[in-house]
Amino acid sequence: MTGRRVLFVTNDFPPRAGGIQAFVHGLAAGRPPETVTVYAPRWHGSEAFDRRQPFTVVRHPGRLMLPVPQVARRAAALVAEHGCETVVFGAAAPLGLIAPALRAAGASRIVMLTHGHEGSWASTPGARGVLARIGRHADVVTYLGAYTRRRLARVIPEAKLVRLAPGVDAEVFRPGAGGVEVRKRLGIGDRPVVVCVSRLVPRKGQDMLVRAWPAVLRAVPDAVLLLVGGGPIRARLERAARALGESVRITGSVPWGSLPSYYDAGDVFAMPCRTRLGGIDVEGLGIVYLEASATGLPVVAGSSGGAPDAVRPGETGVVVDGTSPARIAEALVALLSDPAAARAMGARGRAWIAEEWTWRHVNARFARLL
Known part of the structure; x- marks a missing residue:
């Protein structure tokens, strides 16, 4: 057994550049490739990028995924098709709103990553309630550090909060890299x-x-x-x-x-x-x-x-x-x-x-x- 099958549902994924994109890609790349499926938006250069990945990447036809029925149905179909026991949301807000549909499709564990914007939602009237609703559907909600934990704890049960910050490939980012x-x-x-x-x-x-x-x-x-x-x-x-x-x-x-x-x-x-x-x-x-x-x-x-x-x-x-x-x-x-x-x-x-x-x-x- 090589590990639980995982579906990443994320708006943030290469080849689009960015810190969250690198974070989510690093997590996917660190798993046994046969256990990973990624569902992410199409981006310029994504076809060539996806061919280089050892795991499966399924692209949404547009450049942004919202928590709408079409996206929920496609993600649920991937859970069932690939036998994914765990779903990881690359960013809890707003896509975490579709988590119930993925549980219904067979996912037994929901992990939601948070970044700076979820901390902002926790302090904003209206958005705070949406984030609390998202958190209710999660088994685990990650935070980056002490600052984001303090903010998230206002709306997410502390028992669900676990620190997970990004890593760095010190062989890629190194002195003499060009x-x-x-x-x-x-x-x-x-x-x-x-x-x-x-x-x-x-x-x-x-x-x-x-x-x-x-x-x-x-x-x-x-x-x-x-x-x-x-x-x-x-x-x-x-x-x-x-x-x-x-x-x-x-x-x-x-x-x-x-x-x-x-x-x-x-x-x-x-x-x-x-x-x-x-x-x-x-x-x-x-x-x-x-x-x-x-x-x-x-x-x-x-x-x-x-x-x-x-x-x-x-x-x-x-x-x-x-x-x-x-x-x-x-x-x-x-x-x-x-x-x-x-x-x-x-x-x-x-x-x-x-x-x-x-x-x-x-x-x-x-x-x-x-």
């Missing part, structure tokens, strides 16, 4: 580089990095800010960075498999995330900090939500007020001005990943949940 080639391609050479790998949205703080950058340049004139990712504020960032010339580079979206080389192109990683919209828009953890640490970079993280759980302040990185360009600049200048100390911090971060955040640790915890 950064030299990225620097050569971008014409950066040996200049000091602050890199941010993330979707370009206000919460992530790329706009604050651009605002902080003139102060960084006054102290480190040849520094480069490398923003990797696409998103709705890209045009705004490009306008704001125009006066800074070639010292700010915005790549747009890059292939999922190329991300390690972009981390490796940096000397410092920074994503000064901030909480927005009265606490609704908040960072759940920030796997990018862990990936950067695995690559041997010191990290500058924002103080939003659970982001500080991904940093050992003073050892692997620095936590700053993501609403303050002055504080962000101060942290970046300190790291760029002392490369030896920055490298030592990055080395401690990589060692921390090996001790606590590898997929071996995460998959062992996940197996117990199943």
Whole structure:
């Protein structure tokens, strides 16, 4: 017997890039492949990606799955067709609402992963009731860290809450993962580089990095800010960075498999995330900090939500007020001005990943949940 058959029902799955996508894929990849079926939306490049997976991936025809009868029927059919005893929702809200239909189809155990947005739902009138309803259908609801647990415990019975944070593949995210080639391609050479790998949205703080950058340049004139990712504020960032010339580079979206080389192109990683919209828009953890640490970079993280759980302040990185360009600049200048100390911090971060955040640790915890 190789293990329980598991159906992952998720909107978040590669080749779409993102922290949740990497998390869910890592959990699926850590199971015996003959026991795994994934039901996820179609995305650009998904056919080629799916052919490379050792497990079965079934794609929904659209780019978004909602808790509607059509999706419930298709997921229920997969439970029955593949004999899945356990269903894992890649994000509890909102797809967890279809859990009763999957129990009726034969699933005996329901595991729901949560991220930052479920923590926000727990604090929002109306959404709070929906999340409580979702939680009633679950056997296990996971949380990322202390911050998200406190919020979820307002509406989810504590007996159901179990910590499960993402892992990092330290063989993929590592020093020497291709950064030299990225620097050569971008014409950066040996200049000091602050890199941010993330979707370009206000919460992530790329706009604050651009605002902080003139102060960084006054102290480190040849520094480069490398923003990797696409998103709705890209045009705004490009306008704001125009006066800074070639010292700010915005790549747009890059292939999922190329991300390690972009981390490796940096000397410092920074994503000064901030909480927005009265606490609704908040960072759940920030796997990018862990990936950067695995690559041997010191990290500058924002103080939003659970982001500080991904940093050992003073050892692997620095936590700053993501609403303050002055504080962000101060942290970046300190790291760029002392490369030896920055490298030592990055080395401690990589060692921390090996001790606590590898997929071996995460998959062992996940197996117990199943």
